[in-house]
Amino acid sequence: MPADAEATLPALIEAVKSAIPNDRKAAIEKRGEAAKKAFAEARERTKQAAALGLGCEPDQHGAPGAWRPGAQIKDLDWSLVASSGNVSNWPNRLWPMEKHYHWLGASGGYGVGYGAPASVGAALANRDLGRFSVSIQSDGDLMYAPGVLWTAAKHKIPLLAVMHNNRGYHQEVMHVQRLSNFRNRVASLGGDMGPVGTSIENPDIEYHKLAESMGWWAKGPIKDPDQLGAVIKEAVAVVKSGQPALVNVWTQPR
Amino acid sequence: MRFVRVSGLAALAAGLVLGCGGALAASAEKGKTAYVQHGCWQCHGFQGQGGVTGPKLAPEPMPLETFTAFVRTSNRAMPPYMEAILSNEDLADIHAYLETIPKAPDPKGIPLLNQ
Numbered sequence: 001m002p003a004d005a006e007a008t009l010p011a012l013i014e015a016v017k018s019a020i021p022n023d024r025k026a027a028i029e030k031r032g033e034a035a036k037k038a039f040a041e042a043r044e045r046t047k048q049a050a051a052l053g054l055g056c057e058p059d060q061h062g063a064p065g066a067w068r069p070g071a072q073i074k075d076l077d078w079s080l081v082a083s084s085g086n087v088s089n090w091p092n093r094l095w096p097m098e099k100h101y102h103w104l105g106a107s108g109g110y111g112v113g114y115g116a117p118a119s120v121g122a123a124l125a126n127r128d129l130g131r132f133s134v135s136i137q138s139d140g141d142l143m144y145a146p147g148v149l150w151t152a153a154k155h156k157i158p159l160l161a162v163m164h165n166n167r168g169y170h171q172e173v174m175h176v177q178r179l180s181n182f183r184n185r186v187a188s189l190g191g192d193m194g195p196v197g198t199s200i201e202n203p204d205i206e207y208h209k210l211a212e213s214m215g216w217w218a219k220g221p222i223k224d225p226d227q228l229g230a231v232i233k234e235a236v237a238v239v240k241s242g243q244p245a246l247v248n249v250w251t252q253p254r
Numbered sequence: 255m256r257f258v259r260v261s262g263l264a265a266l267a268a269g270l271v272l273g274c275g276g277a278l279a280a281s282a283e284k285g286k287t288a289y290v291q292h293g294c295w296q297c298h299g300f301q302g303q304g305g306v307t308g309p310k311l312a313p314e315p316m317p318l319e320t321f322t323a324f325v326r327t328s329n330r331a332m333p334p335y336m337e338a339i340l341s342n343e344d345l346a347d348i349h350a351y352l353e354t355i356p357k358a359p360d361p362k363g364i365p366l367l368n369q
Contacts, residue, residue: 047367049303049310050364051358051359051360051364052299052310052358086306088306173296174293174296177293178332178333181334182333184336184338186339195293225366229365252303254306
């Protein structure tokens, strides 16, 4: 019979705490202080790195994961249900991950196309638990099973999807470049063609319209990071009312 | 377009300094174009800010000689760019572009990072 980690862990933690001998508690506390200091320093370095992207040109700004769940959802019982594709782990590096459901993990494999259906499924479970679901949704990932957007609207599954729209199947963009280097070939075809078959530009996909067409509240494309906070605030209000909402954000590649 | 203004001024300054000696000045403007054409942005970001896929390149890039040696001989995650596909002139221009990238603003002044 499989164990239920969520039900067991709180009791296990308390049992371990009470079993710690008094003479070890001070040493553990000292080690904890060092770890807290290292964590705070790493957080500052991450914020500096995020500032490099967020502080620069519109159209080329930082990943939406480099947005802290601040004023908009800080008082909510939030859960990051998917951070699909590769977004430089911004949410994991910047968001205060303090509860087991703050980050539900990845696909377990390479999981192409995992993000959208996984986040809708997790949001369904979270709805019944009263949790606020948010996902960082990659554009290439959403191209695999966009029909799940309709499912979320049909069944009134509240989910905030903030898109990491880098206009490409970017893992492959980089892969083609690497192989071209190995073989002394030029990868770029020029203009918006990118390496063959890997960019998603011209026409740019208007994911906000795609979501709208399936019954979501949606806005975009957001190209200026200064606009992001206000739009997310609107989207949060929609999700709190029980509907799914999507914000289509143009981002840096990673 | 704050960045374009900054890089334009830096390129002008570089031209004035290097132009006097008769040496071929690297062009930050051309370098910005080459940075995109040769795919550097894919792993290092448009501002060379880096990510999990590639290290930070700017601001304050490594010296041109070190930069060139790494690009030509790398055997790490990034395979080398040989001269057949990336000329020495383009490489110098890319380095000039990286040198013009300003330091990041203070994160405390960015609402998205502090709300």
